[in-house]
Amino acid sequence: MPIESAEGAALANRFETGATFSQGLKAGLPIAIGYLPIAVAFGLLARSAGLSLFLTVLMSLLVFAGASQFIAVNLIALGTQAWEIVLTTLIVNLRHFLMSASLSQRLAESLAKPWRSLLAFGITDETFTVASLQCQPILSGPFMLGLNLFAYASWVLGSGLGVVLAGGMPASLQASMGIALYAMFIGLLVPSLRKGLPVIIVVLLAVILQAVMNWAPALNLLATGWKLMISASLAAILGAVIYPQGVKDDDD
Amino acid sequence: MTTTELIWTVIFMALVTYLPRMLPLVLLRDIKMAPFLRTCLQFVPYALLGALIFPNALYSTTSVPSALAGICGSTILAYLRLNLVIVVVGGILCAYIWGRFQCVIF
Numbered sequence: 001m002p003i004e005s006a007e008g009a010a011l012a013n014r015f016e017t018g019a020t021f022s023q024g025l026k027a028g029l030p031i032a033i034g035y036l037p038i039a040v041a042f043g044l045l046a047r048s049a050g051l052s053l054f055l056t057v058l059m060s061l062l063v064f065a066g067a068s069q070f071i072a073v074n075l076i077a078l079g080t081q082a083w084e085i086v087l088t089t090l091i092v093n094l095r096h097f098l099m100s101a102s103l104s105q106r107l108a109e110s111l112a113k114p115w116r117s118l119l120a121f122g123i124t125d126e127t128f129t130v131a132s133l134q135c136q137p138i139l140s141g142p143f144m145l146g147l148n149l150f151a152y153a154s155w156v157l158g159s160g161l162g163v164v165l166a167g168g169m170p171a172s173l174q175a176s177m178g179i180a181l182y183a184m185f186i187g188l189l190v191p192s193l194r195k196g197l198p199v200i201i202v203v204l205l206a207v208i209l210q211a212v213m214n215w216a217p218a219l220n221l222l223a224t225g226w227k228l229m230i231s232a233s234l235a236a237i238l239g240a241v242i243y244p245q246g247v248k249d250d251d252d
Numbered sequence: 253m254t255t256t257e258l259i260w261t262v263i264f265m266a267l268v269t270y271l272p273r274m275l276p277l278v279l280l281r282d283i284k285m286a287p288f289l290r291t292c293l294q295f296v297p298y299a300l301l302g303a304l305i306f307p308n309a310l311y312s313t314t315s316v317p318s319a320l321a322g323i324c325g326s327t328i329l330a331y332l333r334l335n336l337v338i339v340v341v342g343g344i345l346c347a348y349i350w351g352r353f354q355c356v357i358f
Contacts, residue, residue, distance in 0.1 A: 030335065030336035030337055031336075033336075033337045033340075034336060034337065034340045037340070037344065051258070052255075055255070055258055055259070055262065058259070058262055059262045059265070062262055062263065062265070062266035063262065063265050063266050063269050064269075065269050068265070068269065072261075072265060076253065076258070076261075082253065082257060082260065082261040082264075085261055085265065086261065086264040086265055086268055089265040089268055089269060090268035090269075090272075093268065093269045093272060093273075094272050095272075095300065096269070096272045096273040097272040097273075097275070097276060098293075098296050098300065099273075099296065099297075099300070100272065100273050100274070100275070100276035100277045101276035101277075101280055101293060101296075102293040102294070102296045102297065103276075103277060104276050104277050104280035104281060105280070105285060105290060105293055107277070107281075109281065111281075113278050113281070116274075116277045116278045116281065117274055117277075117278055119277065120270070120273040120274035120277045120278065121270060121273065121274070123273045123277075125300070125301075125304060128297065129297050129301060132296075132297040133297070172348065172351055172352065172355075173348055175313050175314040175351065176313055176318065176322070176344050176345075176347040176348035176351060177344060178312040178313045178319075178347075179309070179312050179313050179318075179319055179322035179323070179326075179343050179344055179347040180340055180343065180344050181312070182304075182305055182308070182309035182312055182319075182322070182323065182326075182343070183322060183323075183325075183326035183339055183340045183342070183343025183344065184336065184339070184340050185301055185304050185305045185309075186305060186309075186323065186326045186327050186330050186339065186343070187326060187329070187330045187336045187339030187340060187343075188301060188336070189298070189301040189302065189305065189330075190327060190330035190331050191330060191333055192298060192301075198295070199295075199298050202295045202298045202299050202302070203298050203299065203301070203302035204302070205299070205302075206298070206299040206300070206301075206302035206303040207302045207303065207305070207306045209303065210302070210303040210306060210307065210308075211306060211307050214307050214308075215307075224308075227303075228300070228303050228304065231299070231303040232296060232299040232300040232302075232303045233292075233296075233299075235295070235299035235302070235303070236292045236293070236295035236296045236299045237292050239291075239292075239295040239298075239299065240288055240291040240292040240294075240295060243291075244287075244288065244291060245291075246290070246291040246294045246295070247294050247295065247298075
């Protein structure tokens with residue numbers, strides 16, 4: 001087990017450089033378990049929106065981006081036009097651009113473009129965070145593949161399971177599952193706050209910016225994806241201005 | 253929408269999701285970035301996590317108080333450095349129990 005309670009959730013994987021596929025799987029285990037309730041919730045929602053098992057699983061197989069899938073299913077239920085759904089999906093998922101740029105500096109340079117194209121498919125908020133918070137400076141291809149694959153399998157299987165289980169679960173428990181995604185983010189973020197003041201300041205900046213955009217008039221009309229992009233990049237840039245030395249790595 | 257239309261919608265969703273994931277990872281490989289930019293990108297995960305959590309998490313369940321209960325519960329569990337799975341399940345349970353509790357009181 002990579003995660004021991006004494007070690008802290010996301011920081012526990014102190015692997016050597018060139019971590020293997022199975023180490024990737026191990027690092028992906030908490031994501032896979034964390035995804036299950038969320039994926040099941042997605043399946044339940046898709047079913048109640050009238051999507052078939054085939055379409056629900058197809059969406060999870062091809063898109064593999066939780067937040068945008070939840071939104072898309074909502075829009076489908078509301079009878080929204082296809083191009084609007086696609087545009088919303090693009091905006092919500094533009095944040096992966098930032099993650100991909102960030103990861104491009106961490107992946108082994110020897111990793112060829114086909115490998116990179118494959119690994120790119122598995123970038124999600126969670127796989128990105130777990131990969132980013134690894135202590136070793138260079139991320140290997142097999143490690144990333146293991147990490148992404150486990151998360152992906154859980155997401156696809158969970159979505160299907162949700163459609164099948166729909167109806168059998170009490171509504172109050174279903175409603176509470178919405179928090180699962182955020183509980184996972186909190187579980188990833190809180191242990192990283194121990195990395196020092198720069199991280200804490202950047203997180204606070206991002207939260208304040210996001211809150212302002214959410215509640216300030218006019219700004220709150222922006223789509224969620226834009227808000228995320230703007231507040232995250234502004235907070236990261238401000239952080240780099242205030243702390244040019246960046247985050248202190250445990251290995252340095 | 254018909255099933256065919258829905259399938260095409262999903263395919264286009266897949267395309268617009270994949271491109272932003274793929275382009276930087278493939279194209280930025282051989283580019284040496286300025287130190288300032290690298291520092292920015294180093295901060296991205298933390299900034300993104302912060303912005304993802306707040307304030308959206310408040311509206312993730314049927315009521316803000318129950319979401320707050322879930323947020324507080326998972327924050328405490330995460331602060332205690334417990335396993336991620338315990339943090340997630342604990343958060344769901346806090347939100348669920350608080351939601352039930354509210355129904356009884358009001």
